[in-house]
Structures are given as structure tokens and as C-alpha cells.
Amino acid sequence: MIPESSVTAGPTYPFDEALPAPGEAIEVRPGVHWLRMPLPFALDHINLWLVADGDGWVIVDTGLGTSTTRELWDRLFANTLRGRPVTRIIVTHYHPDHAGNAGWLAAKTGAPVCMTTGEFLTAHAVRDDAAGHDNTNAAEFYRSNGLPLDSEGQPGMLSNSYRRGVPELPTRYQRLMDGDRVTIGGHEWRVICVFGHAPEQATLFCESLGLFISGDQVLPRITTNVGVWGNQPDANPLAHYLGSLERLASLPPHLRVLPSHDRVFEGLHDRLAQLHRHHEDRLAKLLTACDMPRSARDVLDVLFRRKLDDHQMRFAMAEAVAHLHLLHAQGRLTRIEEGGVRRYQRA
Numbered sequence: 001m002i003p004e005s006s007v008t009a010g011p012t013y014p015f016d017e018a019l020p021a022p023g024e025a026i027e028v029r030p031g032v033h034w035l036r037m038p039l040p041f042a043l044d045h046i047n048l049w050l051v052a053d054g055d056g057w058v059i060v061d062t063g064l065g066t067s068t069t070r071e072l073w074d075r076l077f078a079n080t081l082r083g084r085p086v087t088r089i090i091v092t093h094y095h096p097d098h099a100g101n102a103g104w105l106a107a108k109t110g111a112p113v114c115m116t117t118g119e120f121l122t123a124h125a126v127r128d129d130a131a132g133h134d135n136t137n138a139a140e141f142y143r144s145n146g147l148p149l150d151s152e153g154q155p156g157m158l159s160n161s162y163r164r165g166v167p168e169l170p171t172r173y174q175r176l177m178d179g180d181r182v183t184i185g186g187h188e189w190r191v192i193c194v195f196g197h198a199p200e201q202a203t204l205f206c207e208s209l210g211l212f213i214s215g216d217q218v219l220p221r222i223t224t225n226v227g228v229w230g231n232q233p234d235a236n237p238l239a240h241y242l243g244s245l246e247r248l249a250s251l252p253p254h255l256r257v258l259p260s261h262d263r264v265f266e267g268l269h270d271r272l273a274q275l276h277r278h279h280e281d282r283l284a285k286l287l288t289a290c291d292m293p294r295s296a297r298d299v300l301d302v303l304f305r306r307k308l309d310d311h312q313m314r315f316a317m318a319e320a321v322a323h324l325h326l327l328h329a330q331g332r333l334t335r336i337e338e339g340g341v342r343r344y345q346r347a
């Protein structure tokens, strides 16, 4: 996820600067609580949600599977949850900061884990280097997009860090599907599956509470990573992402949005418009840069000004390829493949 530079108007923040303290919660609507867990990355936190469900609680997203997060969960069980049972654990998508404690919490509470099939299976595949989530495909993906590994000293680009963030996964789940209506505490939440950031991310919309749990799809100040990866090297995820944003534009305008990172905000439609402009701007810059054949590696500095470490380089390559693929699918760039390396030029 990349910080955005030129935001002028847009989201407003109903809780101003207030943030949940470690191991504590802020109630964002009656019965709906905002938790914040630390992450050991540049993006240093994730938001999780706790929704009152009769005499119990539904947990939405679980945090990275570290001892720090688990100690905070134990504190939450002792105070905020007040000894009441957990009825369901909803995981929006497979990424480690969301799914990292799903197995641990399920074992601890006996509650079922609810996920889409795309996210459940991808979690297991990534954790097991299966279904093409392996280094051979990753290395070939980088090479074919102009970055032969070891050429620039990037040993970390192939390491599978998923298992570190997700020490265990549930082996059973309850399937969530697009359009499902999930009743929590007498309120109906509609599952809206969104695409581009993860295979089948679930977001949750509750009309009666005026809330939208947006996962990583819509964040107020940073943009969501939308990338192509080695097991699906011809994918066009930016088309899927922008299509999902268009679908979210049909949600009512006055919702309170609960994003996985940064603050709770209002002004969903302004933010959606900003995100469209952000990607249009990047696509235009890439078109300008591709006045002669360029690989994704060649255009990284068009999209990312700062020096990238290995971790950031993985996401930067994935994003650069995603933008090039959209332009190519639209016929605005042609693709030239030479020596197994893909380069793009203005059509």
C-alpha cells in the first residue's frame, strides 16, 4: 500500500484523532467496536471489529499471528468481551494481518470461521506454497517483467513470510458468498465481494446501522495494493478493482466506513472518486513513460519515487504490472515479448 500524495478534499473523521488504545475498544455505533492491533511493518497497525451478537460477539478480522497481538486479544477477552462467548469469526480476506489469528481464535473460542471460498483456499495455498504460489513462478514473473532476481541484490523477494504471520489456519470454515445476508445482533449485514486486492474479499454493509466494513478495498488515506502475482501472470486485477469500486458507488452516501487501516471515516463517495483519479493519474504517467518499449522494472520509478526495499519491491512490481496490464487490455499499450521479457509501448 502506497501513501497518496495529493489529497485535498475527501473523507472526514468522526472520531477526530481518537484511536483505540492497545487492548481496548472504541464504540463506533451501538454494539460495534473498533480495535487496533500492531503490525511490525511501515504500515504499523490493522483495525479489527467486534460486533455485539445477542449475548455474544462476532469478531471481524483477527490481526497478525504474533504473541503481541495474542496478548492484546487476551486483554480484550478479559475486559471488552466481558466473558461473553464469540459466536462467529469473520475473516475478510487471507492476508496475514487479517487471517493471522483465525485458527488460534477458533481453537480458543470454539466459534466457526466464516470466509469466502476464494480466501479460505488461497490462505492454505499460500501457506503451503501450493497452487502455483511458489518461488519458481515468482522468479519467472519477475524475470519476464524485467527483474531477473539476484541482478539487483534482492534476496528477500522470494521468502514466504506468510507462515510467520499465520502460524496456523482453520481447516474448516463456513462459506460466505456475495449477496449473503448475515444477521448479527438483530441487524442484517450484506456480504459484498470485491476484487483486485485479494481473490474474493468480503466486505460487509449494514443499512440499519449505516456502516460499511470495507476491508482493504477502500482506505481513507493510502491506496490499496492491487497487484499481479506469479501464479496468475496474465491477470488484470486493476480492472477488477476499479469495477468493484464502481459497484460500491451504489451504496448510500452517508455511511460510516470501517476500513482495515487508518481511521474510521465518512465520505465514501468522495473517497471512491479520489481512488479513480489516483489510478487514472498513474495510468496517464505510464502511458507517457512508454514512449519506447519499457518493462515493468523500467517504469517503477515513474510510479514510486522512493528507494524500495525487497518487501516494497515485491508489491511495487506487482502494482506496476497491474497498471501495464490494464493499459494493454484497453489497447492503449502494445506488448513486445523479446527474450522472454515483456515490454510495453504506447499504441
Ligand SMILES: [Zn+2]
Pocket: 093, 095, 197, 198, 216
Ligand atoms: Zn489485504
